[in-house]
Amino acid sequence: MKSISQAIITAALAALPLATAITPEGMLAAPRRGVATANPSGEFAIYTSTNYSFEDQEATTSWELLNLTTGDISTWTADSNISEVVFVGPSNTSILYINATNEEGDGGISLYTADAAHLASASLVASLPAPFSGLKAVATKSGDIHFLVYAPAYPNGTAYNEDLAETPASNARIYTDIYVRHWDTYLTPERNAVFGGVLKRSAGSYSLAGEPTNYVTGKCNATCAESPVQPFGGSGDYDISPDGSQVIFLTKNIDLPLANFTSSQIYWVPFSGSVNESVPINPIGATPGAEGASASPTFSKDGSKIAYFQMNGIYYESDRNIIYVANADPSNLNITRVASDWDRSPDVLAWSNDGRTLYVAAPDLGRERVFPVPVDAAADYKPTNITDEGVPAGMQVLPNNQILVSDSKIWSSRDIYTVNSDGKVTNVYFQANLVDPALSGLSPKDVSEFYFSSNSTEIDLQSWIIYPSDFSEQKTYPLCFLVHGGPQGGFYNSWSTRWNYKVWADQGYVVIAPNPTASSGWGQNLTDAVSTHWGDYPYWDLVNAWDYVDTSLPYVDTARGVAAGASFGGYMMNWIQGHPLGRRFNALVTHDGVTNSLADYATEELWFINHDQGGIFTSPNETSTYYRWNPILYYENWATPHFVVHSDMDYRLPVSEGLMLFNMLQVKGVPSKFLNFPDETHWVLDRANSLVWHTEIFKWINYYSGLSNANSPY
Numbered sequence: 001m002k003s004i005s006q007a008i009i010t011a012a013l014a015a016l017p018l019a020t021a022i023t024p025e026g027m028l029a030a031p032r033r034g035v036a037t038a039n040p041s042g043e044f045a046i047y048t049s050t051n052y053s054f055e056d057q058e059a060t061t062s063w064e065l066l067n068l069t070t071g072d073i074s075t076w077t078a079d080s081n082i083s084e085v086v087f088v089g090p091s092n093t094s095i096l097y098i099n100a101t102n103e104e105g106d107g108g109i110s111l112y113t114a115d116a117a118h119l120a121s122a123s124l125v126a127s128l129p130a131p132f133s134g135l136k137a138v139a140t141k142s143g144d145i146h147f148l149v150y151a152p153a154y155p156n157g158t159a160y161n162e163d164l165a166e167t168p169a170s171n172a173r174i175y176t177d178i179y180v181r182h183w184d185t186y187l188t189p190e191r192n193a194v195f196g197g198v199l200k201r202s203a204g205s206y207s208l209a210g211e212p213t214n215y216v217t218g219k220c221n222a223t224c225a226e227s228p229v230q231p232f233g234g235s236g237d238y239d240i241s242p243d244g245s246q247v248i249f250l251t252k253n254i255d256l257p258l259a260n261f262t263s264s265q266i267y268w269v270p271f272s273g274s275v276n277e278s279v280p281i282n283p284i285g286a287t288p289g290a291e292g293a294s295a296s297p298t299f300s301k302d303g304s305k306i307a308y309f310q311m312n313g314i315y316y317e318s319d320r321n322i323i324y325v326a327n328a329d330p331s332n333l334n335i336t337r338v339a340s341d342w343d344r345s346p347d348v349l350a351w352s353n354d355g356r357t358l359y360v361a362a363p364d365l366g367r368e369r370v371f372p373v374p375v376d377a378a379a380d381y382k383p384t385n386i387t388d389e390g391v392p393a394g395m396q397v398l399p400n401n402q403i404l405v406s407d408s409k410i411w412s413s414r415d416i417y418t419v420n421s422d423g424k425v426t427n428v429y430f431q432a433n434l435v436d437p438a439l440s441g442l443s444p445k446d447v448s449e450f451y452f453s454s455n456s457t458e459i460d461l462q463s464w465i466i467y468p469s470d471f472s473e474q475k476t477y478p479l480c481f482l483v484h485g486g487p488q489g490g491f492y493n494s495w496s497t498r499w500n501y502k503v504w505a506d507q508g509y510v511v512i513a514p515n516p517t518a519s520s521g522w523g524q525n526l527t528d529a530v531s532t533h534w535g536d537y538p539y540w541d542l543v544n545a546w547d548y549v550d551t552s553l554p555y556v557d558t559a560r561g562v563a564a565g566a567s568f569g570g571y572m573m574n575w576i577q578g579h580p581l582g583r584r585f586n587a588l589v590t591h592d593g594v595t596n597s598l599a600d601y602a603t604e605e606l607w608f609i610n611h612d613q614g615g616i617f618t619s620p621n622e623t624s625t626y627y628r629w630n631p632i633l634y635y636e637n638w639a640t641p642h643f644v645v646h647s648d649m650d651y652r653l654p655v656s657e658g659l660m661l662f663n664m665l666q667v668k669g670v671p672s673k674f675l676n677f678p679d680e681t682h683w684v685l686d687r688a689n690s691l692v693w694h695t696e697i698f699k700w701i702n703y704y705s706g707l708s709n710a711n712s713p714y
């Protein structure tokens with residue numbers, strides 16, 4: 001057994017194999033920029049920029065200021081303790097910000113007010129004794145500031161602070177229902193809650209008035225309310241009205257078991273009220289058919305309306321999001337569907353200034369595009385996109401009605417630009433590939449796409465092609481064939497620090513990244529079709545994609561091909577290993593994939609497995625999808641060299657799946673290697689760990705594809 005040490009990391013830095021344009025180290029250390037947030041007058045915007053040094057093993061964050069008139073960018077502050085900033089107060093440059101530490105040093109945070117142009121004169125206005133985050137704030141008519149933050153809370157409603165919590169004599173856990181752990185955490189009685197506080201203004205300064213109010217904790221039935229919803233919920237799960245008088249938040253449905261259903265509801269509560277005064281906006285039955293997960297509750301800019309998304313399916317996490325608009329009045333909600341027949345699933349929204357239009361972003365043909373949708377759009381309305389390439393990380397409607405977009409693309413980790421409601425790009429402020437040395441030379445020419453037919457569907461399916469640096473059609477390059485996770489999801493024109501297509505391509509491959517059955521952005525039917533069909537429809541699609549590449553792209557050397565995938569993509573590597581497609585690759589890579597589908601109930605979100613396998617687990621037999629699509633049924637065919645990655649804190653797919661795969665490969669004598677991270681989850685996020693991940697995988701595939709001159713893949 002080898003342990004991951006600084007020596008291994010140093011060796012990885014010294015011997016990264018064959019990268020020529022963008023290296024793993026360069027990609028991982030390159031600046032990671034946040035979403036640009038404009039001040040109320042639209043004169044300037046600020047965003048974070050985080051850099052990493054492998055030498056120092058340290059990340060540092062600064063804030064950049066973008067002048068939206070001149071396009072000039074300068075450092076606003078290098079104070080990395082400023083974690084969140086909201087524009088609020090008496091002027092267009094007034095801000096409220098969170099300092100990630102407090103003077104007490106007890107694990108809490110501090111709130112400061114300041115003028116963005118004079119940050120050095122910031123004033124401490126509150127010290128909160130818990131690790132609050134997710135700041136939202138508005139100014140009231142009286143000049144006070146009403147703000148929202150969230151933190152875990154004890155069942156009694158007080159905020160939880162791990163630094164101040166008593167250490168129990170025993171760390172035993174006891175559970176009596178089936179939501180024991182989620183993603184990377186064992187569930188405890190402490191759950192997220194939204195808190196509201198008041199900063200009173202007097203003589204030009206602010207002070208905290210009383211204790212913040214918990215609007216969430218204590219609303220219980222089959223389970224108890226939680227907002228934001230773990231593990232990925234954040235400030236997008238709640239909102240405060242522009243006048244500061246109302247709060248909305250979403251929580252999983254308290255009337256249903258957490259592990260079995262996706263259903264969630266949005267609650268309304270007066271800012272001055274409490275959890276006892278909260279009322280559901282969209283309980284089951286309020287809108288026919290709307291029973292599934294809700295998302296993105298957002299007040300209109302005049303506070304009169306609430307927009308949100310909701311799915312129909314009560315245990316299907318990838319059902320189509322439908323747009324809803326309600327009155328911000330619990331006595332007269334008048335909920336309406338907006339463009340309800342639109343065959344796309346939007347997941348980001350922003351109100352226009354006049355409240356007549358919603359700008360939404362939705363997966364569309366391998367991109368995530370922004371669409372304006374009239375609030376009164378009929379069911380058959382078909383929105384037209386106003387952005388094309390890229391995937392937005394955020395968007396904001398400016399006072400001049402232009403939309404400030406922060407997105408990424410395969411060739412750029414962050415682009416910032418404005419576009420008008422007709423789709424005209426009015427200003428391009430920033431493109432990371434033109435600024436960051438590690439991304440130098442990356443451009444749209446690195447990418448193309450093709451469509452191919454398959455026997456699983458009547459529509460043609462899409463695939464991305466990503467070329468290595470200095471690509472020439474007169475040369476040949478080994479194939480790197482990637483399969484995405486989900487399975488509902490897709491490969492999009494976006495940057496990734498986990499599976500970066502260009503980093504793989506610049507090892508010397510042509511990367512093929514197909515979007516088979518289950519992919520999102522080509523209509524809900526394609527997404528839904530994978531249910532109960534994990535082992536046939538997507539597999540057929542991948543075979544047809546490979547056939548297209550083999551017959552139509554002469555610069556791709558399929559005889560030297562390798563394949564890799566994570567999550568469902570990892571499952572598909574294990575499935576491919578036992579089927580004819582597996583013999584067409586020289587090496588496979590499985591990252592956190594299913595090996596034995598009869599063990600699917602070791603996961604946490606049972607709604608997912610129940611939906612995709614067509615029902616709850618029963619005694620396995622040949623008619624059961626749990627049995628039919630099990631990779632180990634084809635163990636006798638396993639032969640292709642196989643690299644296995646699985647981390648201990650992956651509770652979605654337990655590490656036993658990776659261990660079983662590796663053990664079976666070893667016993668059968670198939671060349672194989674196992675990489676384990678004790679502190680990583682379903683994703684490898686630590687940069688040092690990620691560098692080892694890239695180095696070890698590339699060492700493996702480059703050996704078997706013939707790109708390296710190594711004597712061994714080990």
